[in-house]
Amino acid sequence: MEGLNQDSVSHEMGMHTEPLTGRDIKTMFTLENEGGYGYHDAFDVDYNKRAEINADNMEANEVNNQIRDLMADGHGTIVIKNPGAKHSIAVGILNRLNLIIEGSLGYFGVGLLDGPNVRITGRVGWSCAENMMAGTIVIEKNAGSTFGAALRGGDLVCKGSVGSRTGIDMKGGSIIVGGDTGAFSGFMMQRGRMLVCGNAGKNLGDSMYDGTIYIGGEIRDLGVDAVPAELTDQDKAWLTRKLKQYELLPKKGVDHFTKIVAGKQLWNYDNLEPTEKKIVL
Amino acid sequence: MAGTSYKGSEIKDVDQFIKGDGLESDREKELGQHIGYRYDVNLVPDYDRVTPFLTGYMEFMGWDDLNWLEDVHMGYDDGKPAVFDRNINGWLAIPDSIKLPKNQQDRDMMAREMLIKFQMSPDHPMVQLNKAYRKF
Numbered sequence: 001m002e003g004l005n006q007d008s009v010s011h012e013m014g015m016h017t018e019p020l021t022g023r024d025i026k027t028m029f030t031l032e033n034e035g036g037y038g039y040h041d042a043f044d045v046d047y048n049k050r051a052e053i054n055a056d057n058m059e060a061n062e063v064n065n066q067i068r069d070l071m072a073d074g075h076g077t078i079v080i081k082n083p084g085a086k087h088s089i090a091v092g093i094l095n096r097l098n099l100i101i102e103g104s105l106g107y108f109g110v111g112l113l114d115g116p117n118v119r120i121t122g123r124v125g126w127s128c129a130e131n132m133m134a135g136t137i138v139i140e141k142n143a144g145s146t147f148g149a150a151l152r153g154g155d156l157v158c159k160g161s162v163g164s165r166t167g168i169d170m171k172g173g174s175i176i177v178g179g180d181t182g183a184f185s186g187f188m189m190q191r192g193r194m195l196v197c198g199n200a201g202k203n204l205g206d207s208m209y210d211g212t213i214y215i216g217g218e219i220r221d222l223g224v225d226a227v228p229a230e231l232t233d234q235d236k237a238w239l240t241r242k243l244k245q246y247e248l249l250p251k252k253g254v255d256h257f258t259k260i261v262a263g264k265q266l267w268n269y270d271n272l273e274p275t276e277k278k279i280v281l
Numbered sequence: 282m283a284g285t286s287y288k289g290s291e292i293k294d295v296d297q298f299i300k301g302d303g304l305e306s307d308r309e310k311e312l313g314q315h316i317g318y319r320y321d322v323n324l325v326p327d328y329d330r331v332t333p334f335l336t337g338y339m340e341f342m343g344w345d346d347l348n349w350l351e352d353v354h355m356g357y358d359d360g361k362p363a364v365f366d367r368n369i370n371g372w373l374a375i376p377d378s379i380k381l382p383k384n385q386q387d388r389d390m391m392a393r394e395m396l397i398k399f400q401m402s403p404d405h406p407m408v409q410l411n412k413a414y415r416k417f
Binding site: 010013015036037038039041047098117133134135136152153154173191192193210211212234235238241245261 | 316317318322323325326327328337338341342343344345346348349351352367397400401402403405407408409410411412413414
């Protein structure tokens with residue numbers, strides 16, 4: 001019944017009858033920053049206000065609801081103890097927050113984040129940080145497959161090694177791996193940056209559309225349409241800054257990194273008829 | 282540009298998509314549309330050019346760098362400078378009153394600043410949508 005009530009709110013607000021033609025986005029805001037640095041509906045949290053959650057005997061949704069309640073109460077630092085490798089912990093947080101997870105997570109941990117800074121002392125399972133929008137996540141140990149799947153933005157860091165299909169379909173952000181990455185990393189990557197200090201498995205960057213992959217170690221082989229490119233001074237400056245930030249900068253620097261980009265041989269737009277292309281774009 | 286058969290036009294001039302239609306290759310001219318992004322999506326930010334406003338935003342969020350804004354660039358929509366807002370899936374046009382810097386890095390910083398100001402504004406379309414449709 002709650003959903004029905006909400007639908008009536010949208011009707012009362014005229015969302016279903018307002019004219020959309022002729023509406024110009026430029027008329028809807030001014031250059032002055034009226035809203036501060038946070039989203040309009042974000043919780044006002046204080047990083048110095050700290051709370052703990054013992055997740056030992058809790059379901060994942062209970063943990064997630066408690067995180068939300070604590071943020072609503074102004075807590076800016078939350079520590080989750082005994083996560084027990086439960087799935088879907090700490091998902092959908094659209095707020096600035098310091099989140100410390102003491103232990104390991106199961107599948108789909110810390111997904112759909114937009115803003116928090118997360119530190120995980122253990123390991124993570126498949127699809128960690130899936131669809132993350134913004135923020136930082138640092139994992140101290142290893143991660144499973146499809147690490148950072150469909151990542152949109154932010155920094156996702158694993159200090160150990162990660163499984164296969166890392167950054168599959170990523171559309172932005174940076175994935176940083178201190179160790180090795182498995183096969184098909186960067187598969188169908190669309191944009192963003194992947195930075196691996198160790199080795200990469202077979203079919204790296206297979207069918208990538210755009211974006212950049214930097215590999216510090218050996219590459220087993222490249223996937224379809226993934227090609228080496230020149231490592232520029234700007235790339236080196238960015239790599240150095242990023243790796244230093246997460247204490248992963250190799251002693252020998254970044255000059256040995258190999259840069260991989262899309263060859264754009266798979267861009268098939270010019271095989272379409274003009275009318276088809278207009279529909280696609 | 283990497284590869285040997287890039288099918289769109291190369292970006293050679295910062296004003297390429299403002300001065301003209303940006304159509305360079307034969308196929309683009311035939312289609313009457315540009316192929317691919319109208320900016321270099323892989324351009325990493327020059328941190329010497331970060332604005333004071335963006336520095337304040339980074340401090341507020343507790344980040345050491347631009348984080349998700351590293352993927353935000355000034356693009357060009359319909360011949361006008363604009364920045365893409367992923368939250369509304371639409372382009373935010375840069376007002377005519379704003380003078381554009383001469384290089385893409387400074388333009389990108391301007392785009393990032395404008396996007397944050399827009400997203401955090403109480404007039405952002407998501408505020409209305411949130412009131413109307415939020416279920417919990």
